[in-house]
Amino acid sequence: MGRWEPGARERLVVAAVDLFTEQGYDATTVAQIAERAGVTKSTFFRHFPDKRELLVAGQEMLSRLLAEGIAEAPADASPLAAVAAGLERASAAMGPMNRQLGPRLKAAIAASAELQERDALKSVSLAAAMTAALVARGVPDPTAALAGELGVLAFKRGYADWSEGDHDANDELAPYALAALDELRAASASLG
Template sequence: MGRWEPNARGRLEEAALELFAEHGYDQTTVAQIADRAGLTERTFYRHFADKREVLFGGGTVLEEALAAAVREAPAEAAPYDVVAEALVRAASFLDEQRRDHAPRRQAVIEAHAELRERELGKMAAWVSTLADGLRERGVEPRLADLIAETGVAVFRTAFATWVTDTRAQDLRSLLREAFADLRAATAG
């Protein structure tokens, strides 16, 4: 990643999203992505394992952020708040991206069964990460699963608003609002 390739990763992502939108995901090759970005295939593979990882490459970072947030939450924090804060932390990574990135990525994923599966697998991994983290904090296993699964459902709702309405607030705020709304709704 020498100085002659400033923001190669971002350029490759942008090129890939453009080409996926123009020609479809299946019809786009790594060579075309590299070419559009003005970079070599070799540079592509320095940043991504394969074409699919252009869409999912950020997943590991988010998962690690979730795990760390659960681990580092104050001992006295309630499990629901621990999960809410962990997801808000993950959301803040997405808020730092270009505002049009997530909606365009989402459109590619939704048009493609294999990518939808991969995305759902990612969400399932988030549930596991959160549930494992809660269990390590001493939360009873079934309750840990319930709160983790619920938390990711709340995330999904806020995320759907965020990607469909690009004038909406940042994802972090939408998420905080959703967790508060659910708390109010369950209070009866």
């Protein structure tokens, strides 16, 4: 494959997740990832600064979509209704590849402390993006922060349920994320 062939970024992510699952994160090299993806090491480094960053591929886009959905929610939307709009917007960007990678990515993260740390930082970043978008709508800081955290939990729970479900089904991520948000809303109401 030529280094300019389309889809290199996606192939690198799939190759990395497969190798992390097969042989562990620490035992996987950038050269192995590039070879499995059919690209050169220099192509790898054009897309990612190091192998850790493969885990958060698309994080900036996801943060942007969450924030845009929140910003475009109706003016009278509650903070959680705005978060729901953000979840719907971000979920629309998740396709079959994201669904298929879910279980393998979960296994790779569970087996590596370094990947667990990077995943936690990703969650913090997504929550910060949602919190900032809510604050920009005039939501007070503590409420915005809580709604942003609930949004991250809902996205992660919804993604886990969706990615572990029937891969032949054509259902989308949004209903799973919104159902998770509803469950979290009910759970928080029961806290007293």
